[in-house]
Amino acid sequence: MGHTEQRFLVTGGAGFIGSHLVRFLLSQGQVRVLDDLSTGTLDNLREVLSEVEFIRGSVADPTTVREAVAGCTVVFHLAAQVSVPLSMEQPVATFEVNVYGTQLLLEAARQVGCQRFVFASSAAVYGDSPRLPKRETMRPAPISPYGWSKHYGELLCRDYYRVFGVPTVALRFFNVYGARQNPRSQYAAVVPRWITAALTDRKPIIYGDGKQVRDFIYIDDLIQGIWLSATHPAAVGRVFNLASGARYTLLELLRAIEHAIGYPLQPEYQPPRAGDIRRSYADIRAIQQALGFQPRFTLAEGIRRTVEAYQKEAAAA
């Protein structure tokens, strides 16, 4: 694959993960973004926007999707309705974006003959089964419309590969963190919420006892895994966990943030939230063995960089 011929489509490219992927891909070829700016912003692409072909529209619109995929060699499908609580309120709207949208993209990729189709799935497909660590061979048991929609998206990828030979790969992201993750949404993830609380002299809120276990993966490591899955021949037709393989409690995360900002934080404890998964972490041997994926960032280092990015952003605002 010569670099000059590579034309990438990133759906959801104005979002947190997409905006990092776009910056990386610009060093590898031409980049087009399809995003409806529902949770993402053009500000996330600020200094690279002039180098990107940006299409504002929905992945659930067939005409827009066909236009966006036309001429692309690799599709990175990251656009989604990403909120679990919102998916409980609006399952059908969630399915329209996450399932129908995925099928439209797969169909367009088939028509065009794309070399690779990378689908952003989620640890949510595992649901709350007590078996740990999560392995790709376990039976999916999602417990929310968001989780079901990602599971169905994976099945569509699998069958577009099996039946039509479209070279798909599905990646189950665990808890991703890094710069530009939105702290403002009511559904924001814990890392941006706590860092922003710390930097604005508010108390980070801990739901429950803080001993919940998660696998936090730093954005640069995630991008490495996404790129391997887009380029490595052994990725085709597979589903992989994409995570750090390490496990941390929320209290350890809080300590890493304290360490990075340089002073102690006084968290506020609130009752556990309904539907919160107690322990979730990944077995990453499959992607390590098949693609040579190797996470490079400890939580301490990733959090240090993330806090620094939020501090810079706050100083510039």
Ligand SMILES: NC(=O)c1ccc[n+]([C@@H]2O[C@H](COP(=O)([O-])OP(=O)(O)OC[C@H]3O[C@@H](n4cnc5c(N)ncnc54)[C@H](O)[C@@H]3O)[C@@H](O)[C@H]2O)c1
């Ligand atoms: N952040 C995580 O920890 C995590 C974990 C597991 C899976 N994922 C998956 O990774 C992907 C990216 O997530 P993120 O954290 O960057 O979230 P994000 O909300 O920052 O990005 C999603 C992007 O998709 C866009 N979008 C939403 N609906 C759209 C539509 N109908 N048409 C076009 N664009 C649309 C949004 O505007 C946004 O820019 C998602 O598929 C998400 O489910 C993320």
